[in-house]
Amino acid sequence: MSNSQALKKSVLWDWLTTVDHKKIGIMYLVAGAFFFVLGGLEAMIIRAQLMFPELNIVSAQAFNELITMHGTTMIFLAAMPLLFGFMNFIVPLQIGARDVAFPFLNSLGFWLFLFGGILLNLSWFFGGAPDAGWTAYVPLSSAEYAGTGLDYYVLGLQISGAGTLIGGINFLVTIITMRAPGMTMMKMPLFTWSSFVSSALILFAFPALTVGLFLLMFERLFGANYFIVEAGGNVVIWQHLFWIFGHPEVYILILPAFGIFSEVLSTFSKKRLFGYSAMVFATLIIGFLGFMVWAHHMFTVGMGPVANAIFAVATMAIAVPTGIKIFNWLFTLWGGRIKFTTANLFALGFIPSFVLGGVTGVMLATSAANYQFHDTYFVVAHFHYVIIGGVVFGLFAGTFYWWPKIFGYMLNETLGKWFFWLFFIGFHLTFFVQHFLGLMGMPRRVASYLDGQGLNDLNFISTIGAFFMAVAFVILLVNIFVARNDKAVADPWDGRTLEWATPTPVPEYNFAQTPVARELDALWYEKMQGNKKLPVAEPLGEIHMPNGSILPIIMSLGLFIASFGFIYATYWVSVIGLGLTLGCMVVRSVKEDHGYHIPVEEIKQDKEVG
Amino acid sequence: MKQLGKLLPLTAIIFLLTGCGELNLTALDPQGPVAQMQLSLIKLSLYIMIIVIVVVFAIFAYVLWRYREKPGDTHIPKQVEGSKTLEIIWTTIPVLLLIVLAVPNVMDTFTLANVEADENSITVKVTAHQFWWEFEYPDHNVIAGQDMYIPTDTKIIVQLEASDVMHSFWVPALAGKQDNVPGITNEMWLEAEHPGVYKGKCTELCGEGHWLMDFRVIAVEPDKFDKWATNMGEPEQEPATQLAETGREVFQASCIACHAVGGVGGNPVAGGPDLTNFGEREVIAGFLEFNDENLEKWLRYPAETKPGNTMPAFNHLDDSEMEALIEYMKGLKVLD
Numbered sequence: 036m037s038n039s040q041a042l043k044k045s046v047l048w049d050w051l052t053t054v055d056h057k058k059i060g061i062m063y064l065v066a067g068a069f070f071f072v073l074g075g076l077e078a079m080i081i082r083a084q085l086m087f088p089e090l091n092i093v094s095a096q097a098f099n100e101l102i103t104m105h106g107t108t109m110i111f112l113a114a115m116p117l118l119f120g121f122m123n124f125i126v127p128l129q130i131g132a133r134d135v136a137f138p139f140l141n142s143l144g145f146w147l148f149l150f151g152g153i154l155l156n157l158s159w160f161f162g163g164a165p166d167a168g169w170t171a172y173v174p175l176s177s178a179e180y181a182g183t184g185l186d187y188y189v190l191g192l193q194i195s196g197a198g199t200l201i202g203g204i205n206f207l208v209t210i211i212t213m214r215a216p217g218m219t220m221m222k223m224p225l226f227t228w229s230s231f232v233s234s235a236l237i238l239f240a241f242p243a244l245t246v247g248l249f250l251l252m253f254e255r256l257f258g259a260n261y262f263i264v265e266a267g268g269n270v271v272i273w274q275h276l277f278w279i280f281g282h283p284e285v286y287i288l289i290l291p292a293f294g295i296f297s298e299v300l301s302t303f304s305k306k307r308l309f310g311y312s313a314m315v316f317a318t319l320i321i322g323f324l325g326f327m328v329w330a331h332h333m334f335t336v337g338m339g340p341v342a343n344a345i346f347a348v349a350t351m352a353i354a355v356p357t358g359i360k361i362f363n364w365l366f367t368l369w370g371g372r373i374k375f376t377t378a379n380l381f382a383l384g385f386i387p388s389f390v391l392g393g394v395t396g397v398m399l400a401t402s403a404a405n406y407q408f409h410d411t412y413f414v415v416a417h418f419h420y421v422i423i424g425g426v427v428f429g430l431f432a433g434t435f436y437w438w439p440k441i442f443g444y445m446l447n448e449t450l451g452k453w454f455f456w457l458f459f460i461g462f463h464l465t466f467f468v469q470h471f472l473g474l475m476g477m478p479r480r481v482a483s484y485l486d487g488q489g490l491n492d493l494n495f496i497s498t499i500g501a502f503f504m505a506v507a508f509v510i511l512l513v514n515i516f517v518a519r520n521d522k523a524v525a526d527p528w529d530g531r532t533l534e535w536a537t538p539t540p541v542p543e544y545n546f547a548q549t550p551v552a553r554e555l556d557a558l559w560y561e562k563m564q565g566n567k568k569l570p571v572a573e574p575l576g577e578i579h580m581p582n583g584s585i586l587p588i589i590m591s592l593g594l595f596i597a598s599f600g601f602i603y604a605t606y607w608v609s610v611i612g613l614g615l616t617l618g619c620m621v622v623r624s625v626k627e628d629h630g631y632h633i634p635v636e637e638i639k640q641d642k643e644v645g
Numbered sequence: 646m647k648q649l650g651k652l653l654p655l656t657a658i659i660f661l662l663t664g665c666g667e668l669n670l671t672a673l674d675p676q677g678p679v680a681q682m683q684l685s686l687i688k689l690s691l692y693i694m695i696i697v698i699v700v701v702f703a704i705f706a707y708v709l710w711r712y713r714e715k716p717g718d719t720h721i722p723k724q725v726e727g728s729k730t731l732e733i734i735w736t737t738i739p740v741l742l743l744i745v746l747a748v749p750n751v752m753d754t755f756t757l758a759n760v761e762a763d764e765n766s767i768t769v770k771v772t773a774h775q776f777w778w779e780f781e782y783p784d785h786n787v788i789a790g791q792d793m794y795i796p797t798d799t800k801i802i803v804q805l806e807a808s809d810v811m812h813s814f815w816v817p818a819l820a821g822k823q824d825n826v827p828g829i830t831n832e833m834w835l836e837a838e839h840p841g842v843y844k845g846k847c848t849e850l851c852g853e854g855h856w857l858m859d860f861r862v863i864a865v866e867p868d869k870f871d872k873w874a875t876n877m878g879e880p881e882q883e884p885a886t887q888l889a890e891t892g893r894e895v896f897q898a899s900c901i902a903c904h905a906v907g908g909v910g911g912n913p914v915a916g917g918p919d920l921t922n923f924g925e926r927e928v929i930a931g932f933l934e935f936n937d938e939n940l941e942k943w944l945r946y947p948a949e950t951k952p953g954n955t956m957p958a959f960n961h962l963d964d965s966e967m968e969a970l971i972e973y974m975k976g977l978k979v980l981d
Contacts (some may be wrong), residue, residue, distance in 0.1 A: 172810075175809045271829070337829055390701050391698070394697055394880075397693075409848070474670050
């Protein structure tokens with residue numbers, strides 16, 4: 036800790052009040068990992084139930100709750116926060132900034148996500164989890180057909196969604212305004228670019244979800260009517276609102292993963308990214324088209340052939356920029372010197388896996404054929420291929436790649452490779468066969484299946500694959516534990532981008548002097564020029580840093596408490612909760628907080644130690 | 646790559662061993678023109694995708710082998726910026742491939758949406774309930790539960806509705822699905838080429854009983870269908886035996902408020918499936934093998950047998966009443 040005020044803080048208080056993007060990044064990673072384990076356990080129960088026909092390990096009701104919570108948890112509480120963790124820690128470092136644009140909001144975004152996630156999961160203990168699928172289609176999710184679980188869903192997702200929206204805005208502003216001198220937009224690392232586009236998608240997509248959840252909440256809690264047919268409502272509107280958010284959400288997840296692959300493949304083939312500008316434009320086009328195709332989730336809902344044909348063709352079009360990316364990655368590797376580290380294995384394993392997920396995406400986009408695929412295990416196979424083969428592989432590649440920078444030690448490569456191979460084989464074993472299950476007549480979201488329908492063998496294989504993935508994940512956890520004494524150097528991979536120019540552990544202020552980025556892959560450029568150090572944009576001087584604050588956690592807690600009041604119609608509790616949140620907002624607005632300065636001597640001291 | 650090489654044949658072998666799934670359930674062995682059209686489109690898309698997969702995997706395998714780091718190699722590779730020519734190539738070729746797929750898809754999408762009646766076609770209104778199916782034949786003034794009888798080689802126009810939550814009507818061997826949406830009537834068509842029993846499933850999560858919400862499409866020769874439709878509209882015949890006659894009394898005391906037989910009884914709002922031809926079902930409640938034991942189990946413990954359904958338990962019936970009721974229900978036939 037670098038000033039007298041901070042010295043007094045206990046470790047716990049420091050983490051609860053921190054506005055440091057690196058600590059918030061770590062908290063996102065830890066919380067995301069926790070929910071990832073939770074969602075993984077739910078998946079294991081699901082696959083165990085489906086191992087043999089007509090098993091009754093859990094009841095159909097519990098099964099519906101499990102699939103709902105598995106999907107919701109993995110998307111909102113695991114994949115997104117884990118990506119946010121990397122974005123938080125890495126993006127400011129990659130652009131040579133000292134923090135994000137709005138450190139206080141950054142903290143608020145994290146705590147909102149965490150309290151929203153906890154609220155959602157508490158439903159397990161209070162009357163059962165939501166059971167209408169992660170898509171929560173009405174009328175199944177309406178007050179008439181679903182219990183309080185859905186109240187936890189609408190409120191939990193609204194709170195954590197607000198956190199995500201705040202985070203997205205924060206990254207947009209950070210990337211636009213806080214790049215180091217010399218780093219033009221077209222010199223930004225691809226991970227920063229994809230985080231930027233992904234944040235823009237968050238900005239436009241999440242409001243649609245919020246509106247949908249808001250309407251459902253008012254219908255469920257206050258007797259409003261938007262979706263009730265008998266009273267003139269329309270159930271298809273929910274699906275539109277959900278998927279106007281839901282489809283871009285897929286790209287919100289996959290684009291940062293694309294960014295991670297771009298960094299990892301380039302670093303471990305020792306080549307700059309092939310077709311950098313094509314990659315950037317492909318990312319932008321995918322982001323744009325991502326908003327034009329939501330109704331391909333609704334081909335069977337009765338939109339008519341004109342809408343179906345248009346959305347089918349629009350969806351197919353996304354294959355083009357995605358293909359551009361795949362080929363540019365292949366040609367990044369072409370002529371390189373490929374090192375098979377665990378991080379790179381995940382990036383390399385991603386390419387064939389994601390291509391398989393991509394081609395089934397085009398098959399699904401074929402609207403007339405989609406009538407067979409829709410809502411079957413073919414779809415389950417497809418989206419796990421893109422989400423595990425894309426997003427999760429990206430997260431694991433990022434984990435092994437950035438672990439030394441974030442946690443200061445190297446993960447074990449031998450265990451890492453065991454982890455990769457078991458996970459990779461398990462993943463394909465689990466999901467490849469599901470394509471056929473779908474076509475052989477197995478709908479998705481079934482709590483079990485009858486014997487004698489020709490579905491037994493492939494389901495058995497699928498479950499075996501899932502066990503492989505679970506074992507692989509345990510090996511990762513073991514790795515994290517046993518490798519903890521293998522201290523990392525600042526730049527273990529001979530990196531190319533600015534985050535590898537910081538010392539490890541990264542000081543609170545990131546860069547003692549703001550660097551100048553002279554080229555794409557700024558650090559690599561200086562290395563090739565024979566420069567030991569980055570050029571700097573300012574003399575060594577005092578560094579202005581923001582103060583920590585306990586307010587974000589209290590504001591989030593306030594909304595958490597208010598939610599219970601709404602769910603159980605005890606509105607005085609809601610008033611207290613909302614009062615807490617609003618009170619904190621008032622305090623934040625009127626209390627002047629100018630931050631503090633880190634004196635030059637201390638920075639010099641850090642430098643000598645480093 | 647290596648691991649994929651090992652995996653693909655393995656799954657291929659398993660796939661061969663298991664076949665394409667169960668006949669009259671799987672979409673991979675179509676039994677009518679709609680499913681055939683859809684399978685051809687699936688195949689076309691698959692072939693195009695295999696081209697993509699082969700190209701990508703080949704480059705991938707070559708690159709990994711050719712440019713792997715060899716021991717002692719420390720050279721710095723040339724930092725290539727990119728290639729406009731290559732970018733144009735891998736933008737154009739996928740566009741062309743997609744056009745090859747998009748054009749037949751748009752045509753098929755419109756063909757499948759053509760639900761205009763022809764001179765032979767018949768209309769079936771399918772109403773989905775938690776967790777059973779109701780089939781109404783407006784031209785014949787007939788309502789049937791669970792089993793959808795259709796004539797072969799006839800265009801069947803299916804109108805889909807739902808009484809509670811969303812459901813989805815899927816008979817993989819005959820046609821892809823359309824959703825049953827409350828408040829909206831969706832239309833699709835299908836046709837069966839051969840007489841047979843085709844399995845249907847609900848494919849939209851609809852609650853606890855979703856996984857058991859199966860139905861049958863029973864395709865019969867047109868004259869047999871006419872006989873079925875005529876007899877379904879007739880009043881119920883007198884039970885053949887004394888036991889069945891007793892059973893009928895039990896039925897009229899316990900069941901008829903919800904279940905119609907021969908146009909009598911039932912409840913359009915809270916009722917259950919029409920039972921006029923119950924004795925001709927293959928399964929009870931959509932999934933249980935049809936025998937006395939299962940029927941008794943279903944009547945006595947419906948909630949445990951098919952969770953989430955709304956049928957009350959009739960466990961208060963004594964053994965003789967139950968025996969009579971079962972005898973009566975087994976005799977409810979229209980095709981003999």
